[in-house]
Amino acid sequence: MKNxxxxxxxxxxxxxxxxxxxxAIKETYPDAKLTWVVEPQSQEIVEMxxxxxxxxxxxxxxxKTFRGFWRNLIPFRREIQDEKYDVVLxxxxxxxxAAIAFFAKSKLKIGTCDMREGSDKISKRIVGEHSAGxxxxxxxxxxxxxxxxxxxxxxxxxxxxxxxxxxxELLASEGVQIDNPYVVFVVGASWATxxxxxxxxxxxxxxxxxxxxxxxxxxxxxxxxxxxxQVYDAMEVPPVNLVGRLNLKQLAFTLENARLVIGADxxxxxxxxxxxxxxxxxxxxxxxxxxxSYDQQENIMxxxxxxxxxxxxICPKQADCLERIxxxxxxxxIMEMR
Numbered sequence: 040m041k042n043x044x045x046x047x048x049x050x051x052x053x054x055x056x057x058x059x060x061x062x063a064i065k066e067t068y069p070d071a072k073l074t075w076v077v078e079p080q081s082q083e084i085v086e087m088x089x090x091x092x093x094x095x096x097x098x099x100x101x102x103k104t105f106r107g108f109w110r111n112l113i114p115f116r117r118e119i120q121d122e123k124y125d126v127v128l129x130x131x132x133x134x135x136x137a138a139i140a141f142f143a144k145s146k147l148k149i150g151t152c153d154m155r156e157g158s159d160k161i162s163k164r165i166v167g168e169h170s171a172g173x174x175x176x177x178x179x180x181x182x183x184x185x186x187x188x189x190x191x192x193x194x195x196x197x198x199x200x201x202x203x204x205x206x207x208e209l210l211a212s213e214g215v216q217i218d219n220p221y222v223v224f225v226v227g228a229s230w231a232t233x234x235x236x237x238x239x240x241x242x243x244x245x246x247x248x249x250x251x252x253x254x255x256x257x258x259x260x261x262x263x264x265x266x267x268x269q270v271y272d273a274m275e276v277p278p279v280n281l282v283g284r285l286n287l288k289q290l291a292f293t294l295e296n297a298r299l300v301i302g303a304d305x306x307x308x309x310x311x312x313x314x315x316x317x318x319x320x321x322x323x324x325x326x327x328x329x330x331x332s333y334d335q336q337e338n339i340m341x342x343x344x345x346x347x348x349x350x351x352x353i354c355p356k357q358a359d360c361l362e363r364i365x366x367x368x369x370x371x372x373i374m375e376m377r
Contacts, residue, residue: 040068040125040185046076046139047130048097050229051287051306052330054081055313056175057130058194061090063179063187065195074122076139083287084310087196095119099135116142126185129154129162130178137161151181175333192333194313198292206285206292213279214253217296221253223311225302226270226282227263230352232324232360233303234262237269242366243301244270244278252298254278257290257307299376301369303361304330319372323360324349340364340372 043064047057054077064073074093077085085094095118101111124145129136132151137158140148150162152170167180179189207217215221224243228234244254256267256278267282285293287310294300294311300318302308304325311318312332320332323342331339341347342363346356354360 044124048078052309062193063182065090067187202288206289223297223300225307227258228303228305258282
């Protein structure tokens with residue numbers, strides 16, 4: 040294998056889960072050129088991956104209108120077809136990734152066990168021994184299908200020196216010295232069933248301050264900002280609010296240097312796990328076996344409900360999915376981890 044195209048476009052957590060495939064490729068084929076196709080919102084993660092030699096950015100929004108589709112199709116197809124690949128790995132398994140795989144010049148096109156939207160018509164579905172296991176291992180089954188040895192599972196990420204400097208300055212401007220203990224709260228998630236109550240973050244922040252540890256809030260988007268503002272406004276001494284203020288590289292540095300990260304089954308929490316930071320993942324609607332903290336399963340807190348792992352974005356019973364995981368329970372968990 041000399042030239043390999045890997046397609047994993049989004050979302051953030053999924054891109055992070057695909058990182059070990061790139062390590063397995065380079066471990067087995069160190070001289071191979073690895074090109075990764077990714078969407079802009081997750082590109083900075085791929086940029087920190089030393090196993091990737093070239094990045095092709097797929098601007099999905101440019102293809103949403105009829106006019107935009109025809110204006111951008113030929114230039115993008117030309118970029119994809121600029122080289123001939125020994126293999127194409129479609130780890131996305133959706134129509135949009137199948138279209139990219141279709142245009143790529145390669146006789147061998149490999150998918151995963153979770154191919155949807157007709158993507159299995161373009162790339163061969165791989166049902167390996169881990170097809171019922173964690174998504175990381177499902178992706179690695181596809182790497183094994185092209186001859187990759189998987190002696191160890193690694194998430195290759197290197198944070199640039201300049202990012203360390205600028206992030207330290209940002210944290211210092213908020214009163215956070217990198218050598219002093221701080222805990223990061225990932226305050227939001229795309230699914231309503233994955234979000235912890237703002238008042239619970241308030242209780243946890245007060246408890247941390249009582250223990251001389253600084254709480255730091257991270258996240259992005261309107262919902263995360265709303266939750267963070269609720270927490271901020273409810274406290275006499277508010278936590279450090281970095282929601283919407285960090286790019287992915289700065290977020291990575293912030294997570295890597297935290298004493299602990301607490302969050303739901305969502306991208307930034309998975310990033311903390313990939314960086315080997317101690318992480319408590321709060322789970323309810325999703326399956327820990329499939330998308331829980333990959334090598335920190337013992338730090339997962341799964342809600343005690345008969346309807347858990349329902350895979351619903353919004354609870355049909357109108358219940359607060361994670362409400363039963365209380366701050367006191369998380370505090371006991373932290374004490375056990377010491």
